[in-house]
Amino acid sequence: MKKVNLILGAAAIALAFTSCKNENEERAEKTVDTYVVYVDSIGNIAAADAKANWAEIEASYQQRTMEAEAALADMKDKEAAQKKLDESKAKYEELKAKVQAEAAAATPDRKTEIRNALFGEGVVGEDMSFAWVNKDNILKVYNDFYNEFDKNQNSYSREDLDEIKLLYEALDARKNTVEKEGLDAKDNRKIAELKIKFAPKFKWERITSKGEENAQAKDKAE
Structure with a gap:
């Protein structure tokens, strides 16, 4: 009986660990997906509004980037997740360059x-x-x-x-x-x-x- 209890206890611990791991993976996936959606949403902001609020956008972007990169540790398919992050980062840098170029053109030296x-x-x-x-x-x-x-x-x-x-x-x-x-x-x-x-x-x-x-x-x- 004692042996059965030990086996059942080990199984319960393993199940709890698996459940925890799945929750972490789901949370990580959600963090990465939210990051991708956030970067996409920046591209939909009107140019004038983006220029006026870029400091706030930049601060939020940096925070979300840190969270998404940290979430990679809990991802099952890290390579696919990293690819998503890299594509969104490239998209953000392109948007940033566009906003900066428009701001420079609007403000003469x-x-x-x-x-x-x-x-x-x-x-x-x-x-x-x-x-x-x-x-x-x-x-x-x-x-x-x-x-x-x-x-x-x-x-x-x-x-x-x-x-x-x-x-x-x-x-x-x-x-x-x-x-x-x-x-x-x-x-x-x-x-x-x-x-x-x-x-x-x-x-x-x-x-x-x-x-x-x-x-x-x-x-x-x-």
Whole structure:
């Protein structure tokens, strides 16, 4: 009788272990399947909503990825489960790259922002060509440039001022050509007045921005 009880006890333990193992496998399968569905659902989110909430999506994705990867230990067919995970990861990275590309396209870099503000939307490209400036519009170009700088001079960083300097020099180089093409003397005098007003303001901003830069570096060192 004692031997029978031992056998029955062993069988009960084995059954309980099998049942536990099956529950773990089912739970693991559900975790992996939920992960796959979650990644698929991201692709159905409207582009604008995805961009606006990407930080939250990324955090949730990382958490679910960790849970799915941990669940692999309890999977019977680990190879098939791993394949599911890898396919979903690849799909997510593709979605992420798309959202990041759209966000980058919608947000111009700082140099582009400065060029658009000083000269107009999209008129100054990477080659910094000012071929579009001629004797008829050059005074307006200088005037708009000066007014924009004057309005925002206190907000420019050291890097911004470096970019403005390059743009100003390129505009001046174009002016030399325009003068030979028949620039009106009256317009030329007005441009000279704007240049005289601009020079000390720009110099002052360069000096103060350098001072602020040094002060910040000192604070960090301390």
